[in-house]
Amino acid sequence: MRRFALLIALALSLGVVIMSFAPNVSLAGPEGALASAITAQAKAATPTKVEANRTITIAMFLVIIAITLGVVVWAASRTKTTADFYAARGAITGTQNGWAIAGDYMSAASFLGIAGLISLYGYDGFMYSVGWLVAYVTVLLIVAEPCRNAGKFTMGDILSFRSNPKPVRAAAAISTVAVSTFYLTAQMVGAGKLMELLIGIPFKFAISGVGALMIVYVVFGGMIATTWVQIIKAGLLMTGATVLCVMVAAKAGFNPVQFFSDVATNPQIKDWVQIQLLKDAIPKEGFDYGQRFLEPGLLLKDVWDQISLGMALVLGTAGMPHILMRFFTVPTAQAARKSVIIAMFIIGTFYILTTLLGFGSAINVSPQIIYAVDKGGNMANMLLAQMLGNQIAPFLGDFLLAFLCAVAFATILAVVSGLVLAASAAISHDIYVNIIKGGHADQSEQIRAARITSLIVGFVAVVIGIAAERQNVAHLVALAFAVASSGNLPVVVLSLFWRRFNTAGIVAGLLIGTIVSIGLVLVSPNMIYPKVVAAGAQKIVTALETKEKGGAVLTEQEKAELVKAKAQYQENKDGTSSMGLDKPWFPLKNPGIVSIPVGFLAAIIFALIFRSKKEEDAFDELYVRQNTGVGVAKAIQH
Template sequence: MKGRFVILAVILALLAPSIALLPAQALAAGSDSYIAQAVVAQTAKSAAPAVPAKIAADKRITITMFCIFIAITLGIVYWASKRTTSTGAFYAASSSITGVQNGWAMAGDFMSAASFLGVSGLISLFGWDGMMYCIGTSFAYVTLLLIMAEPCRNVGKYTVGDILSFRAKPAPVRATMALAAVLLSIMYLIVQMVGGGKLIELLLGVPYTWSVILVGVLMLIYAVAGGMLATTWVQIIKAGLLMGGGFLLFILMAAHFGFNPLRFFSEVVSSPKIQSWVQIALLKQPVAQPGFEYGRRFLEPGLLQTNVWDQVSLGIGSFLLGVAGMPHILMRFFTVPDAKAARKSIVVAMILIGLFFVMVTLFGLGAAVIVSPQAIVAVDKGGNMANLLMAELLGANVSPLFGDIFFAFLCSVAFATILAVVAGLVLAAAGAIGHDIWISIIRKGKATQREQVMAARIAALIVGVVAILISLMSQNINVAHLATLAFAIAASGVVPAVVFSLFWRKMTTAGICATLLVGTVVSLVLVLVSPNMTYPKIVAQGAQTQITSLEKKQAAGQTLTEKETGDLAKAKQVYEANKDGKSIMGLDRPWFPLRNPGIVSAPIGWLVAIIFSLLFPNKREEEKFDEMYVRQTTGMGIDELIKT
């Protein structure tokens, strides 16, 4: 068996380069990569000597690396699928993952494309404020470590629904929890897939539709065929590659600054490009204030987040509580055999996450110095390419071929990262549909192993296909606020339901269902009326201001430059299109002032849990608390949970 797997992997790896050549030639016809063009265009305009003119990555190398990665992971899927014959194997890898392995996998869940590329991009554009996301993730793991990990392992089997239905009425609790889990997972899945699709479009030049289909098909193969075992191993391998690649980039960057942290920071502060970026693009001061140190301003807070309530809301709602309620994270605790291993996995994950995010903070600042914020936004408005651009520049300084290979390697790791995270999300949603709804409620737990595994696979397939379809339709929609919404729902619904079930005797079915429903609805409504949505009248207002200022200039007898004439026409178009529009909720302006609803929705969700449990007490459920309390503390009876 093992021999066959090795042979298969080797054959696929050998085939990869030749497969890669086919599309590469077709793509090569379109001359160099988009990134290179944009950077070249940018350097030509600003004539900065810092960025060399030719940093075109060889696409054949990138595609070859992609194929090698795909081949290796498919080998893992083949190996895992042979072992995935029971329900426990499909959802929880038969609880056979060790603490250290699961630690790497859990770290992998947060060492995503969004953090490696997105967060360093944010730091490269907004300085200090971007680092908040790095710290936040670390604190999210504090909650997982201290509150969730061990009790969840001790009483849960495959899904969060198992924990909630331990003493509450199974049918209503499982149904509401499954609803919340599917909603959360699909929302987060869409964010990852749309982001991933756009990233691959940028990296390989494949159209968006094909990028999403590529990601989606691989995700389905990993999740449906390989189940949790394959998904965990893909996650572990990816986390290792990302850590290794990140460390190499870190060394290259440190060497660039002579391994001297003081010099690194003084170059950030004294970079003329960063100074003008802060002054013009961020603080919108056309004329520099004399004596103001714009370079130092880059390292101070407040360039991205200006509202203190929004900041705190993001911190509490998304990080401190939100992450701890994401089903795909909680599900990882079921893959280890006992509470000790669950604890160990979080400790390992926290060490890795910390190391990784310290590097990310430095990558962001380094990219701002080496590549410059102006060149980064020229390639991608969100700054997602900051790290990769820096990697290519630094690599090219060593040798051009090394630069190409290093760039290609990091691109494939970014690709791997998207796949590993989305496969885990599909499994979480599949657990909710297959295990909670189909097997537990509809079939009342009376199903053979064969049927259970079949139900799980079909559920994974359905969830995956739905997510692919929605992602294909969402190309031009801003989906970033779906992540905010998902974390808010987790913080205001799932976390209070789980925490009160585990620790509060008087929590009942009514409390669980109420907090899940109210938490979801409140979060949803607050996001729908928040500044995350587009408000056409505000857009029109902005266009109007631009029109007025340009027309004033015209009236004063000045001739507009070609660009300004274009801007004026565009602004008029935007104004006409938006002046009578309303937001998705029919509003002229946001009704709720914060982008992150957590600070309001979480207290509501937690209060509702308490109120409804007290209003609808249940003696039997209270009596069963003792059993849950003893089990979650001591882990007694865990063998039966794992064996079946």
């Protein structure tokens, strides 16, 4: 216990040191270049940029770090067995677990990204957010309760219930680690970029700081600490969103009709839609560009891609290992049910509030400024908070912005901790204890293995995150959902509901679903295709040269653009994508529409070819148990 406290104190001081030295490094180091480039860019277009008050922000970060480390100390003293470490000994209540699921699920991308999409593209951003909630209907109706009743610590436990455990656990661990790594890398890189943008902490420091905290939470506090970090985060997130929403709504006199009329009549939004989104140099006669912002089609143009993404969300959320794992922390199926319903209300309310924040920032801040500060719109909420706070009192603007930065920070910590725990559980519980040790390892050895694995997984996540700084990671979240929906979900559902399902089906479904998803993303438009980039640059060159030949004098900015486009063309004209392709082979960004049916078919066909009488006979036990919960309490103590 004293050793834990010492290590925690060490991590805390490390965090403080990193944060307090950050400003100097950011000014001196090469990492500062990006931040200042962003600042310069923002300055060129508009006078606005996000500038968090460093003292208040870091003070709030320290408060969050102190509270969560307090939780870790408390949780560490209660983490003695593997049941404590992986499943918080099944003692989390339905309500607590509901908040924890919401905290596990809503990433910084939900908090900052969706509001940003709405502020830049209007209605389509809102439509995009819907699938993230509807996904929970699948979790509620199909997987939550059976998983609670049939599982123990990991997805591998459910799948190996009546099958040949070694190959099944190995395949389950591979797909769990794949999903977690993709998701975790996207989160880590996002965290680094965000901290850099918000308070100027350099990328490597930010990732190392987040990584150190996440390792401390998981290694010492296991599931108990992770759960409470997620609950605290969900509370902070909902508080932040609600406060900001009240301020936005107050501007429209708490009248939704007035609010949307403000959107449709806002001159800057009209201008933005006309010039930036629809590229109409001269306004079309009688066309209502403001109203257009509230209509579909400004961002999501390909219906098939949206259907494909929708399938990945609706089926993938229910196959996410870190979400499945949350159902092992509650004592009964009833508590699992209650927790999903509570999570649905929290998550749904959050997305509805996000709509108001997104449209609210479009009205109050303007899409032009939001885009100038960050092309993805990620700073919309931050700019809104700063502006609305400043209108009341300058201190309040700083305070609100600092609070939202702290919320984003807590959000990142909660999500990455859940992912590290899920990946570690798959490696230590499925691979080490059940495959290498054949299930024969005593409690102290198991829990040591769990802690060492978490440490390694966390460390590797930091290294991958730093290595991926300049990589395009946006597609990794889509990839994680694709693997979860095409690999994991089919075999979980078929294991629980189909008598004839068996080992061959599970292994084939997991591996083929995973490989096909990854393969399709590798040849999809998510990747960078130099020849496509070159063609785009060539267009700019042609346009500007034509203009010049026509006798027009190019502005300084256009001349610079021409030089840049020419260089870009030269650099890319002979290149191919990392898969050696000239252009995407698969037309959609989201592979779900193909990979999900392939995953299901592979699982079914292999199960039918390699029938197993023994596994079919064992179905009765699994089916009775998953429906009735008989034997659950005993299974936990086992």
